[in-house]
Amino acid sequence: MAEICDVCGEPLGENNVSRCLICGGRFHMAWSIDAPVKNCGQAWFDERSCSLGFICTPCISENPQLRRSLIDTGGTPF
């Protein structure tokens, strides 16, 4: 079962895959900092339901108002 990422069109692995809250598409999302996977979306915090979700990059581009609730998962040095 070769599933394809809705964002970049490359095959998805068994892990590091998330489903977009907006379009329902599946895309690459590294679940850990070290995962050898690029992110085709971002983590997003829903303030109303206080829950965490994921949104793919195209949906973020189409919905700029979502950006303020995005969680920056990259670029944080430890």
Ligand SMILES: [Zn+2]
């Ligand atoms: Zn992808």
Ligand SMILES: [Zn+2]
């Ligand atoms: Zn989407």
